[in-house]
Every structure is written in structure tokens, then in C-alpha cells.
Amino acid sequence: QAQLQESGPGLVKASQTLSLTCTVSGDFIKGGDYYWNWVRQPPGKALEWIGNIYYTGNAYSNPSLRSRVSMSVDTSKNQFSLRLTSVTAADAAVYFCARGCRGGDCYFDSWGQGTLVTVSS
Amino acid sequence: DIQMTQSPSTLSASVGDRVTLTCRASQSISSSLAWYQQKPGKAPKVLISDVSRLKSGVPSRFSGSGSGTEFTLTISSLQPDDFATFYCQQYKSNPYTFGQGTKLEIK
Numbered sequence: 097q098a099q100l101q102e103s104g105p106g107l108v109k110a111s112q113t114l115s116l117t118c119t120v121s122g123d124f125i126k127g128g129d130y131y132w133n134w135v136r137q138p139p140g141k142a143l144e145w146i147g148n149i150y151y152t153g154n155a156y157s158n159p160s161l162r163s164r165v166s167m168s169v170d171t172s173k174n175q176f177s178l179r180l181t182s183v184t185a186a187d188a189a190v191y192f193c194a195r196g197c198r199g200g201d202c203y204f205d206s207w208g209q210g211t212l213v214t215v216s217s
Numbered sequence: 218d219i220q221m222t223q224s225p226s227t228l229s230a231s232v233g234d235r236v237t238l239t240c241r242a243s244q245s246i247s248s249s250l251a252w253y254q255q256k257p258g259k260a261p262k263v264l265i266s267d268v269s270r271l272k273s274g275v276p277s278r279f280s281g282s283g284s285g286t287e288f289t290l291t292i293s294s295l296q297p298d299d300f301a302t303f304y305c306q307q308y309k310s311n312p313y314t315f316g317q318g319t320k321l322e323i324k
Contacts, residue, residue: 143253143261143304143315158312159218192260201267202308203251207260 098123100193100208107214108187114180114213118193119173123206126151126171131197133204134167134178136189144189148197149176188215219243219307223316229324230295238290238319240305245285249309252281252290255318256301264303265290295321 104116125132134146147157149167157165169176180187190212194204220243230236248268253261263272265281268288278293292299300323305316
């Protein structure tokens with residue numbers, strides 16, 4: 097079972113950029129068996145898949161966020177990252193990183209503990 | 218996008234009860250469905266993939282069934298540790314979408 101840990105600022109100003117990093121242990125991003133995902137959950141609400149990235153750098157994102165999302169991967173550090181630009185109050189959520197999409201089946205079998213991001217005005 | 222609708226939103230039940238949670242997809246997703254359990258302040262935990270494939274370590278009192286657009290998660294005999302919120306998720310197509318959740322409460 098992989099262990100994942102999110103890190104990054106817990107407070108972002110509206111209109112600015114949210115940046116988070118996920119550090120993976122117990123698995124190797126470069127192993128190529130999985131895609132590495134971001135999922136968020138506004139307080140008291142349901143889960144929303146943001147996007148994922150492969151070790152090659154190929155990335156896919158939710159069309160609802162595509163214009164504001166970018167992702168990157170650093171296999172030397174076994175990390176992957178999320179950037180979300182022009183944040184608003186609607187982007188306030190717990191952000192999870194997760195492992196998934198083995199064999200093309202994109203469910204998520206290992207998750208980070210989540211990090212709460214608050215958006216200030 | 219494929220919309221996932223869960224019912225009921227909240228279910229009150231007692232230890233030992235048999236409960237069934239329902240998830241409906243807005244279009245056919247074949248067998249590309251997973252169920253998760255989430256406890257307050259924690260990450261979701263996958264229970265079942267491919268509609269009915271129990272993940273390693275998940276108690277056998279959990280089972281899943283269905284096909285196409287209608288799916289169920291059944292807990293055969295509720296245990297105290299089972300009270301949580303449950304989400305279904307389709308992975309038939311991008312964007313991968315979750316239901317709004319069913320909160321299982323102690324009666």
C-alpha cells in the first residue's frame with residue numbers, strides 16, 4: 097500500500113494560484129503502473145476529481161477545471177504537483193492526492209490524508 | 218459528464234441491521250463502479266471496485282451488485298465501525314464522477 101502526503105499553503109488569496117505537492121512513499125511514480133490523481137472535497141460536500149498525471153508527464157483533467165489546472169511530476173523526488181490558477185471561494189476544499197487508474201480502471205486505492213485549503217478575499 | 222445519484226442521502230439504522238444503498242448513473246457505465254467509505258476528517262477508503270470486487274481487507278459483510286445504470290452496496294449486518302458516509306464513483310469515462318454520498322447514521 098502506498099503512502100501519500102499532501103503539502104502546501106493552507107491559505108490562498110482569491111485570484112491567486114493554489115499550489116500543492118504530493119509526496120509518495122511505498123511506491124514509485126516511475127513504476128508506471130498507476131496514474132497519480134488529485135481529488136477535492138468542499139466542506140460538507142461530495143468528492144470531485146480534478147485530474148491526474150502519468151510519470152511521463154501526460155496529464156488529464158476535469159473539463160470543468162481544465163483552463164485553470166496544470167500538473168507536473170518529479171520522479172526523482174517521487175512527487176507530483178497541482179497548480180490551480182485564479183482561485184475563488186468555490187475552490188475552498190480539502191484537497192486529496194490519490195493513486196489510481198491501474199490498467200485504465202480509474203478508481204483510487206491509496207489516498208493522502210488531505211489538506212484543507214481556505215480562500216481569503 | 219456522467220451524473221451519479223445516490224439514495225437515500227441519509228439512512229438511520231441499528232447495529233445488526235442489513236442495509237442497502239443505491240447508486241444510479243445517468244448513462245450506462247458497464248461495470249466501472251467503485252464504492253468508498255469515508256469517516257469524518259479522513260480520506261475515503263475504497264471498498265469495492267468493478268461493481269462487486271471486494272478489496273483486500275474489506276469485511277465480507279460488504280457486497281456490491283448491479284450493472285448498467287443501477288447499483289447497490291449492501292452491508293449484511295451493520296457493525297459499529299460501519300457508520301460513515303459512502304460514495305459511489307464511476308470510472309467509465311473522464312471526468313470520473315462521484316455520487317453525493319449516503320450518510321449512514323446510528324438509529
